[in-house]
Amino acid sequence: MTVDFIFEFLSGLLDGFISSNSLLIISMLVPCLAIFGFITVYALVVIYAELKVSSFIQDKVGPMGQGVGLHAGKWGLLQPIADALKLLLKEDIIPSSADKPLFILAPFMIFIGAFISFIAIPFGESIIVTDLNIGIFYILGVGSIAVLSLILAGWASNNKWSLYGGMRSAAQIVSYEIPAGLSLIVVIMLAGTLNMQDIIKYQAGGIFNWIIFDNPFVPIAFVVYFISAIAETNRTPFDLPESESELVAGFATEYSGMRYAFFFLSEYANMFVVSAVAAAGFLGGWHSPIQGFMDSPAWGVFWMINKTGFLIFVMIWLRWTLPRLRVDQLMNVCWKVFLPLALINIFGVAIWTVVFNS
Amino acid sequence: MADLVFWIIAAVTIMSAAFVVLNNQLIYSAVALLFTLFGVAGLYVFLWADFIAGIQILVYVGGILVLVIFGIMLTNKIKSVRISHKSMQQGVGGVVTFWFFIFLFIALTKAPWAFSDAVEPVGTVREIGVLLLTDFLLPFEIISLLLLGALIGAAVLSRGES
Numbered sequence: 291m292t293v294d295f296i297f298e299f300l301s302g303l304l305d306g307f308i309s310s311n312s313l314l315i316i317s318m319l320v321p322c323l324a325i326f327g328f329i330t331v332y333a334l335v336v337i338y339a340e341l342k343v344s345s346f347i348q349d350k351v352g353p354m355g356q357g358v359g360l361h362a363g364k365w366g367l368l369q370p371i372a373d374a375l376k377l378l379l380k381e382d383i384i385p386s387s388a389d390k391p392l393f394i395l396a397p398f399m400i401f402i403g404a405f406i407s408f409i410a411i412p413f414g415e416s417i418i419v420t421d422l423n424i425g426i427f428y429i430l431g432v433g434s435i436a437v438l439s440l441i442l443a444g445w446a447s448n449n450k451w452s453l454y455g456g457m458r459s460a461a462q463i464v465s466y467e468i469p470a471g472l473s474l475i476v477v478i479m480l481a482g483t484l485n486m487q488d489i490i491k492y493q494a495g496g497i498f499n500w501i502i503f504d505n506p507f508v509p510i511a512f513v514v515y516f517i518s519a520i521a522e523t524n525r526t527p528f529d530l531p532e533s534e535s536e537l538v539a540g541f542a543t544e545y546s547g548m549r550y551a552f553f554f555l556s557e558y559a560n561m562f563v564v565s566a567v568a569a570a571g572f573l574g575g576w577h578s579p580i581q582g583f584m585d586s587p588a589w590g591v592f593w594m595i596n597k598t599g600f601l602i603f604v605m606i607w608l609r610w611t612l613p614r615l616r617v618d619q620l621m622n623v624c625w626k627v628f629l630p631l632a633l634i635n636i637f638g639v640a641i642w643t644v645v646f647n648s
Numbered sequence: 649m650a651d652l653v654f655w656i657i658a659a660v661t662i663m664s665a666a667f668v669v670l671n672n673q674l675i676y677s678a679v680a681l682l683f684t685l686f687g688v689a690g691l692y693v694f695l696w697a698d699f700i701a702g703i704q705i706l707v708y709v710g711g712i713l714v715l716v717i718f719g720i721m722l723t724n725k726i727k728s729v730r731i732s733h734k735s736m737q738q739g740v741g742g743v744v745t746f747w748f749f750i751f752l753f754i755a756l757t758k759a760p761w762a763f764s765d766a767v768e769p770v771g772t773v774r775e776i777g778v779l780l781l782t783d784f785l786l787p788f789e790i791i792s793l794l795l796l797g798a799l800i801g802a803a804v805l806s807r808g809e810s
Contacts, residue, residue: 430706
């Protein structure tokens with residue numbers, strides 16, 4: 291479902307009624323709306339999952355519909371909708387000493403950063419907004435908008451907690467981008483392309499053709515990538531930027547209502563993006579684990595969403611199991627463990643490819 | 649359509665670049681620089697240089713701009729949000745930029761631009777990689793050495809030991 295496909299489809303349908311320029315604009319807006327709808331629905335689902343998984347891990351039942359009244363629906367299914375409504379209806383406060391333009395800009399910027407990453411994510415063999423030649427690289431690149439908007443949010447709030455949160459997140463994301471990028475280089479080396487669809491097509495033919503099982507170095511690269519990705523999305527055990535017990539809510543301290551919701555939404559959207567990249571790069575993307583079994587294009591969406599969803603579940607699982615790292619531990623893990631590991635992986639994969647695969 | 653998009657990108661680039669220079673608050677200039685860098689990346693896309701556009705965003709937005717904003721925040725009093733700087737020597741500067749503009753304008757209009765009939769390449773990454781490791785190996789290695797030197801220098805400076 292690329293933009294070209296929608297354009298062809300619409301021009302067949304509406305030929306002669308409107309000019310081709312407006313058709314092109316419409317066919318670009320369609321995927322935008324689709325992505326926006328997807329992010330919204332996905333956020334509701336994953337908020338529910340987060341509440342339930344965290345409750346089960348802590349031996350609670352989580353949101354439930356109690357008694358006669360529909361407090362939160364059956365099994366608490368309406369809880370995420372109630373949360374979303376609460377955020378929408380909350381008063382929007384801009385502190386009087388805040389830097390107003392930047393304070394307003396920051397939540398939009400972080401959401402745009404998450405939003406435009408979705409353009410290059412393949413949901414199925416033909417379901418991708420734009421199959422960029424530099425797909426995986428593009429996703430890494432636009433991810434850096436998040437850093438900027440977090441620093442700006444922290445700075446513009448004019449609050450020491452916010453500023454600390456912004457600084458911490460910037461330092462953390464800039465550091466962990468390096469092992470994450472270096473681990474993805476392993477994928478790029480094996481597939482020989484930056485194009486997301488070509489990387490997935492390289493992994494055709496069952497679970498043992500997935501890049502993660504290509505050679506003994508790749509599972510290490512996968513683990514390094516996944517942990518760095520969790521750090522990049524600022525989630526526990528790497529949630530120093532918004533550690534509640536130290537910084538109130540970090541960079542989001544002064545935000546409320548819809549603006550806070552944008553930070554919230556982009557955190558979950560970023561979780562999806564990094565998990566989708568991991569699923570596409572290491573776990574075969576939209577390929578079925580068994581060749582020929584449920585392997586049609588429609589099932590592709592099923593596999594892609596499920597692999598991504600499983601990785602998101604692991605993120606939630608880790609969040610509610612592990613305590614937060616200290617700042618020095620955070621930096622030690624990144625620079626003294628992950629960076630050398632990632633570099634060794636690249637050499638290892640290169641040598642393995644030359645010796646065994648050529 | 650492509651023309652329209654091009655003009656929009658060019659306008660965004662130039663206007664945000666003007667904002668970077670003319671605004672007297674450093675942090676706003678840094679934010680406006682973000683739009684300039686994205687605009688330039690967009691112009692690279694129009695030149696079929698998708699990889700360069702990606703590098704532009706990754707290095708300039710993700711690296712240099714973050715460094716600039718860090719620099720602004722860490723070298724000033726954090727207490728106050730407003731950090732302003734004033735324009736100095738406006739007369740001399742005006743004269744110099746006026747003549748520089750005239751010079752550039754003449755150069756741009758008189759230059760024999762080489763137009764190419766080449767068709768859009770399928771992917772530029774492979775070509776760039778091959779060229780970097782064959783024809784341009786020496787410059788590539790020299791840049792690597794320079795960056796390694798900078799890296800070691802930064803490590804030595806930040807250790808702070810005598």
